[in-house]
Amino acid sequence: MTVLARAARRYLLPLFLLMAIAPSAQGAEVLASWNEGEAKQSIVRFVESVTKEGSADFVPVPERIAVFDNDGTLWSEQPMYFQLLFALDRIKALAPQHPEWKDKEPFASLLKGNVKAALAGGEPAIMQIVMATHSGMTTDEFDQIVSDWIASARHPKTGRLYTEMAYQPMLELLSYLRANGFKTFIVSGGGIDFMRVFSEDVYGIPPEQIVGSSGKTSFEMRDGAPLLMKSSEINFIDDKAGKPVGIHQHIGRRPIAAFGNSDGDLQMLQWTCSGPGPHFCLYVHHTDADREWAYDRQSSVGHLDKGLDAAADSGWTVVDMKKDWNRVFAFEK
Template sequence: MYHFKRDLRFVRSVWFVLCLLPLLAQAADPLPAWREGPSRTAIVAFVKDVTTEGGPRYVAPAERIAVFDNDGTLWSEQPMYFELLFALDEVKRLAPQHPQWRNEQPFKAVLENDQQALAAQGMDGLLKIVAATHSGMSTEQFTAVARKWLASARHPRSGRPYTEMVFQPMLELLSYLRANGFKTYIVSGGEVAFMRAFAEEVYGIPPEQVIGTTLGAKFEDQAGTLSIQRLPSIQHNDDGPGKPVSIDAVIGRRPILAFGNSDGDLQMLQWTMAGQGARFAGLVHHTDQRREWAYDRKSHFGRLDKALDQAQTQGWTVVDMAREWRRVYPFDSQ
């Protein structure tokens, strides 16, 4: 009987270890949503190079700056930028307070659901909508409005909250970089206060490391109540060449790693790669029509044309979403 019990304990121990092996393997792999391939290999090799003390490409922790675009890089951006969807909803919510909008573009197009007329307004029209719907209140009030929308709004295709439409492989990459001494920033064309409303909870990136398009603002003292009031004017458009300007002004260091997905990120990638020493530039290429979307050169949102050409000629890392990601979203099955 004694030997039987001893053998039984041994069998149970072996069974327990076997059950733990998959979990242990997953814990040991910091990038489980990435398939083995050129992008994963390049990322891991770069991180190893810059963190190996005494190595020829070693970078001190203070200089390990990584910058990421948001729309299309950290979360989806179709059928249109999520913040734009928020702004369109805000136009409709605020319309009773602005009766003139019914005859004033681009607001008239929004209220009449006229997509063609809205598209004809171009980027200037979109910025006008953002300025109108993101201002006229304090920063705290706007943050509350944005968080309320994020908590209730649902993506038109998936039915999920927009904050669940984030890319699992990129969440893993952010964590992997931080575990290796990197400081991670968002540098996006999105309005900075809107992104700060969710970035820390969703990405683990605190507000002071979120850089984006900014509105005019003023300090206000109303009978001892202090606030920062948001003004209906674009102070800085953090897109295209605006991104390196913001990086220089806010971070004060040139990044050694940059990730984007569109031509709006081209100058940020160029600025990163123009520095000395070890450098990494990456593009998320949307090639997965089944699990996400497939688009690049002709897309109205997240157009990837000139940046794709330069990535190919310069040897930047282009992530093929369909081929190189095991999972797209956190809610996807393995």
């Protein structure tokens, strides 16, 4: 795609949508995969209230900031986070270069195909896996590795590309917000470099609007050429209480809308909905075991317990996936 084509897609398309579709009609036309009900209506009411000039809740365009978690909010996160599945595939690919992994956990269990045993070590084991597969290379090399993987790897249950596991109703919501002057950001515990590779193509969110976890990066000169090297040292974890911090550091404005699906997003929603003026917070509740998965309080992935209680206490919108979405994925008939 040419530079001109990318610019047209990024800047002109949202402008054309904004000019062509009256705000009062956009909800019905753009949120086609949303069933009529309180969840959809609450989104449309909020957007109309903050975009109508003269309204007591009117918010100027520069302040229309909306933040979205990624895993479990914009695309699926079962049977495990997709970035972790990427890391597991990388362990297999890198194993010939690391004969010591045959006797070292969690790598030994992974190479034997026992993922459950490898992940029994919890967060320390996961960090070992991620650091071993996300460092020791340039940022350009990492981008290419992720790009190749995301273009070919398949989801273990559906057989679909991981990018096809994005939720169609949330893609519509992103477009609807941008057509109404919102700037949309991803604020995720996932790796910032990992998400930046595909975020624009999948979500229409450019790399500079991604906030995520990161390892340290250093500048080097190699054979007279400048490059950035990815280190195995942790730089920032953008999860739980780290999300409002990441928003402050990367965005510099408090959002007026926040969307998540787990307790890891709770502080982001609390921060957003405690601000002055109008605000909107929404949780995606996974209730559809047939079309996706059903899980919440007892799940080790996408654990939603305190957040579900906070949503009820604070009057936040909770999307019942089974009831509120007439389609989950674009590939559904």
